[in-house]
Every structure is written in structure tokens, then in C-alpha cells.
Amino acid sequence: RIYPLMRVTLTTSDGASVTVSRQLTKHSGFIEKAITDMAVDDNAVPLSAVAVDVDDATLKLVIEWLTEHRDDALPYPEKTDEERRADDIPAWDQAFVQKWDTKEDQQQTLYAVITAADKLDIKGLLDMTCKTLANKINGKTVEEMREILQLECDFTEEELAEIRKENAWCEN
Amino acid sequence: MEILALPDLFLRKLMRTMEIDYRMRLRLVSRAFEKLVADTHAGYFADGSIHTYLDYNTIDESDPNSRAAEMIIICFGDKSFTFVAKPEILSQFLHLRNRLFSGISFGAFGFKLIVDSIPIDFTRQIVKQFKIGHLRLHLNTETHLENSRKLIADFPRSTYTMYLQQFMPEVEQLLSLPPMKEMHMVVPRTPSISAATFFQLITAHKLLHIYRESVAINWQELKHAMQMISCDARERTARVIVRNDSMVGWLRSEGLSESTEPRTICRGFELIANRTPQQSAEDDHDND
Numbered sequence: 268r269i270y271p272l273m274r275v276t277l278t279t280s281d282g283a284s285v286t287v288s289r290q291l292t293k294h295s296g297f298i299e300k301a302i303t304d305m306a307v308d309d310n311a312v313p314l315s316a317v318a319v320d321v322d323d324a325t326l327k328l329v330i331e332w333l334t335e336h337r338d339d340a341l342p343y344p345e346k347t348d349e350e351r352r353a354d355d356i357p358a359w360d361q362a363f364v365q366k367w368d369t370k371e372d373q374q375q376t377l378y379a380v381i382t383a384a385d386k387l388d389i390k391g392l393l394d395m396t397c398k399t400l401a402n403k404i405n406g407k408t409v410e411e412m413r414e415i416l417q418l419e420c421d422f423t424e425e426e427l428a429e430i431r432k433e434n435a436w437c438e439n
Numbered sequence: 440m441e442i443l444a445l446p447d448l449f450l451r452k453l454m455r456t457m458e459i460d461y462r463m464r465l466r467l468v469s470r471a472f473e474k475l476v477a478d479t480h481a482g483y484f485a486d487g488s489i490h491t492y493l494d495y496n497t498i499d500e501s502d503p504n505s506r507a508a509e510m511i512i513i514c515f516g517d518k519s520f521t522f523v524a525k526p527e528i529l530s531q532f533l534h535l536r537n538r539l540f541s542g543i544s545f546g547a548f549g550f551k552l553i554v555d556s557i558p559i560d561f562t563r564q565i566v567k568q569f570k571i572g573h574l575r576l577h578l579n580t581e582t583h584l585e586n587s588r589k590l591i592a593d594f595p596r597s598t599y600t601m602y603l604q605q606f607m608p609e610v611e612q613l614l615s616l617p618p619m620k621e622m623h624m625v626v627p628r629t630p631s632i633s634a635a636t637f638f639q640l641i642t643a644h645k646l647l648h649i650y651r652e653s654v655a656i657n658w659q660e661l662k663h664a665m666q667m668i669s670c671d672a673r674e675r676t677a678r679v680i681v682r683n684d685s686m687v688g689w690l691r692s693e694g695l696s697e698s699t700e701p702r703t704i705c706r707g708f709e710l711i712a713n714r715t716p717q718q719s720a721e722d723d724h725d726n727d
Contacts, residue, residue, distance in 0.1 A: 351482050353456050378440045385446035397449060401456040409467045416442045418469045427467060433535050434463045 275302065276316035283323035284316065291333040292317075293341065296388030321383040328376070329383050332392050335359055343390035353398040353405065360395050374417060443471050450475060455482030459518040462539055473538070481540035487515035488549035488575075489565060491524065491557045509554050513565060515543065524557040533564060542568045549575040552586055559586040563593060573598045573620065579605035584612060591617060610636050614643070621646040631655040638664060645673055658689035 273289040275298065292298040301317045319326065367376045377396060384392035403415050413420060422430070443450070454475065457465065462481065466473045490512045499505035509524040513532075522528045548571040552562060574597050576587040583606065591599060600621040607613075607629040614636065616622075622644040632640070632649070634656040640647050641664060656664070661681065668675045690696075694705040703710045 351456050351458075351484070375440060378442070378445060381445055381449050382440070385449055393449060393452070397452045397456065400453055404465070405458065405461055407461075407464075409464050412464060412468050416468065416472075418441070418472070420468070421470050422467070422473075426470075430466050430473065433531075433538070434466070 277326065278316045278318050279323045279326050280320050281322045283326075285323075285326060285330065287330055287333075288337075290337050291330065294333055294336065294339065294343075294389055294391065296390075298387060300388075319383075320386055322379070325376075325379040325383045328380055329387065329389070329392065332360075332363060332380075332395075333389070335363070336391055339391055343394075353401040356395055356398050356402075360399075364396075364399050374415075443475070451479050454479035457482075459515065459539065466538065476540070477538045478541055481543040483544040483546070484515050485546045486548070487513075487545045487569075487571075488551065489513045489562055490549075490551040491554040491562075493554060509557050511557065511561065511565075515545070524554070524561060529561055529564065536565070536568075540568075542570065544570040545572065547571070547573040547575060549577070550587070550590060551577040552583065553577070553579055555580060555582045559589055562586075563589065566590075566593070571597050573600065575600045575602070577602045577604060581606065581608070584608055614639050616643075619644040619646075621648065623648040623650070625650045634660040634664075638667065641667060642671075645675070656685075658685040658692070661685060662689055662692075 274286050275289055275292045276284055276286045277292075277298070278284050289302075292302070298317055298319070321329065364377070367373045377400065381393065381396045381400075383389075384396060404412055407415065420427075454462070459481065462476050466476050492510050492512070493507035494510045495507045497505075497508040510521060511524045511529075512519055512521045514520075520532060522532055548566070548569065550562065552559070571594050574590060574594055576583075576590065576599060578584055578587060578601060587601065591597075598620040599617065600623070601616065601619050602623045603626050605626060607624070607626045608616075610633075622640065625648070631653045632655065634654065637654045637656060638660075658681075661679070665677060668677045690708070693708050695703075695708060695710060697713070699705070699710050699713060701710055701712050
């Protein structure tokens with residue numbers, strides 16, 4: 268049973284402390300497990316804070332997302348064998364990610380949130396960020412993909428030609 | 440941080456959402472991405488298929504020994520792959536498949552392997568890493584039946600639909616087939632199926648579709664068949680075309696006759712309306 272008024276204090280990797288409602292943290296498998304491991308009474312505020320290996324700026328974004336999704340159903344449905352879809356990101360989530368476009372390094376923010384979602388085991392946030400990145404890549408040329416993914420081509424010309432030949436073969 | 444430093448769980452999830460076309464492009468991004476594409480699952484596709492056919496356009500009319508090329512076409516997602524069914528070309532395809540994904544899932548996958556001379560092992564190698572929920576099997580010859588049995592053995596947890604299109608197996612072969620989600624028997628000009636065989640088929644298969652064929656059955660046996668279907672715990676629907684004299688015999692046995700009043704309930708039947716053939720014909724005409 269979850270007591271929504273219960274507060275949980277999270278300490279970040281850069282030493283900041285944030286106190287949030289259990290209603291938000293219930294979406295994090297990591298935090299829920301940490302609280303369970305503390306064996307505290309659910310009615311009480313844990314005496315020990317939960318240490319999360321996430322920096323303060325990223326945690327704030329995660330909490331912003333969790334606040335919007337506090338009423339999402341749990342457990343999060345696993346969709347490994349369902350139809351592939353990346354076009355069903357809720358409007359609020361799309362706007363949430365688009366806000367980062369104004370940041371100096373939007374891609375690094377996205378990667379930081381992805382890493383945090385994985386560490387904190389927040390399946391909904393991981394799914395959303397996955398779809399966001401998939402949408403950025405899908406439909407792009409190889410050059411555009413490299414630019415989005417911030418990767419250099421490390422193939423030799425011969426290797427590239429070989430892969431192109433394989434790809435071209437199967438298109439015939 | 441660079442993308443390949445992201446959690447493995449995330450990268451695998453990301454690669455499951457990529458269409459085949461973009462997986463092919465991602466192979467060209469960098470060495471690490473080429474490896475990531477090869478090492479990850481391609482995700483789920485609702486439908487896929489593999490067909491074999493003879494390409495008569497390849498015949499060289501100046502060469503009397505020239506033959507139509509035996510072709511394989513594989514479709515999944517947004518891509519189709521067509522190639523000549525030769526071992527060395529198959530090896531090239533298998534190499535490419537192994538560089539495109541480590542596994543792939545299909546809701547349903549159709550097998551229409553109409554060229555008997557192409558070994559079934561070609562197909563079995565192609566679909567080796569596939570996970571298939573439902574197999575659609577098209578049969579025209581006894582060879583196809585044996586091939587289908589091998590494919591069923593390769594995918595024992597799947598469900599199956601079988602289309603008997605140009606070939607009707609012997610009764611023993613027919614009854615030894617595993618339960619099908621759908622069994623379509625649409626072979627023209629074949630002898631009638633016996634009532635005993637029919638009873639076993641309706642018990643075995645969830646959906647039995649017999650078209651262009653007939654079942655040698657009297658009205659008592661038809662009634663028995665309907666009772667079997669009614670008692671089945673599975674969701675069943677029966678749609679039968681019955682000779683007039685069979686249906687009349689059955690209805691009379693239930694106590695219904697031309698003089699029965701509408702809204703009369705006789706055993707399992709309720710008479711909604713009593714119409715002469717002429718009235719029925721007029722109604723049909725009005726509805727046209």
C-alpha cells in the first residue's frame with residue numbers, strides 16, 4: 268500500500284537534497300526498492316534519505332515528468348511484443364522534451380534523462396525518451412543520423428562500399 | 440556522453456522501434472552502430488511472409504535449356520527481399536540477415552512455397568531466428584504438406600492456419616494434422632468427405648472452412664455435428680449450406696412442419712415465420 272502523503276528525501280550525486288511525495292516515487296522501481304529495503308513503516312518518513320546517482324538538474328527534470336505522470340497506472344505495461352510505435356508520445360511529454368531544444372546541448376540533456384530513467388527504473392520515462400530518440404532518427408539519411416547521434420564515421424571507404432553493396436543487394 | 444554509453448536496456452529498446460530500412464542505414468553510421476544493429480532484436484512486426492515463385496522473365500529464348508529462375512521473396516515490415524534460390528545467394532542473404540538483427544518477432548507469418556524444387560531447408564534457415572505467433576500455410580501438393588509439417592515442428596508454440604488449395608491429403612494425413620486455428624479446405628473437384636472424418640475435423644480445428652467441397656452426411660449426422668459444435672467450449676460459429684431434403688428431414692424430426700404456427704417452440708427450434716418458397720422468393724426480390 269502506498270501512502271501518498273509520505274515524503275521521501277532524495278540526495279543527488281552532486282550533494283543536493285530534494286523531498287518529494289511518495290505518490291511520485293512509486294513510479295521509480297529503484298526508489299521503491301530502496302524504501303522497502305529500509306524496512307520503514309510506510310506511515311513514517313524514512314529517517315535515511317535515498318541516494319540517487321543522478322545530478323540535481325537532471326533529477327529536477329525527472330521530478331517534473333513524474334509530477335505530470337503521478338496518476339499513471341502501475342505496474343507499467345510491458346510491450347515487448349506489441350506493434351512498434353513511436354508516434355504516440357503524449358502532447359505534454361512532447362512539449363516537455365521540446366523545451367530542451369533551447370538548452371545549449373539538448374542531446375546531452377536527453378541522454379542524461381535517459382540514464383536517470385534507467386538508473387531510477389522509471390519505465391514510462393524510459394519508453395518516452397526512447398520514442399523521442401527513435402523519432403529523431405527515423406526518416407533521416409545516414410549523414411543526418413550521424414549528426415543527430417553526434418558520431419563520426421570510422422569506416423574506411425572500402426568498408427562503407429561493402430555495406431552499401433550488401434544493402435543494395437537486398438533492395439533488388 | 441555519447442549514445443553508445445547509454446544503458447544497454449535503452450539501446451535495445453531503441454533498436455526494437457527502428458524500421459528495417461533505418462536499421463540498414465544505421466549500419467553505415469559507424470563501426471559501433473553496425474555492431475549494435477547486428478546484435479539487437481528487430482522488434483515486433485504484425486505480419487511477414489515468404490513466397491517462392493518461378494520468374495519466367497529470366498528465360499533466354501535463344502537458349503533451349505534456359506529455365507525460369509526459382510525465386511524467393513521475403514517480406515517484413517517495410518522491406519521485401521527477393522533473390523534467386525541458389526545456395527550461394529542464400530548464404531549472402533543469411534549473412535545480411537545476421538548483420539541486420541539478432542532476432543525478430545512476427546504476429547503472423549505466411550508461407551506460400553509453391554516451387555517444390557526449392558528445398559524446404561532454405562526456408563527453415565531463413566526463419567531460424569524468427570519468433571512467429573501464427574503461421575499461415577498454403578498447400579498445393581503433398582510435398583507442401585510435408586514441408587508444412589516441418590515448419591510446424593520448428594514452431595511448436597505457434598498457432599496455425601492451413602489453406603488446402605489445390606491438394607487434398609488422404610484422410611489419414613488430414614486427421615493427423617495438429618489442431619489449426621483455421622483450416623480452409625478449398626480444393627475443387629474432390630470426393631466428398633465422410634461424416635466420420637467431418638466430425639473429427641470439427642473437433643480438431645477451431646475454424647473449419649469447407650468450400651467447393653461437400654460432406655456426405657445425412658440430417659441425423661448434421662444434427663450431431665451441430666450438437667458437437669454447440670457443446671464445444673471454444674468460441675465456435677457454424678455456417679452450413681444444406682440440401683433442402685436434408686434440412687426438411689431434420690426439421691420434421693424436431694416436430695416442425697408447413698402448418699406449424701409462428702412463435703412455436705419445438706425442441707431446439709423456434710419458428711420465427713412460416714413462409715412458402717414463393718413468399719421467400721418475393722422477399723428476396725424486394726430486397727434486391
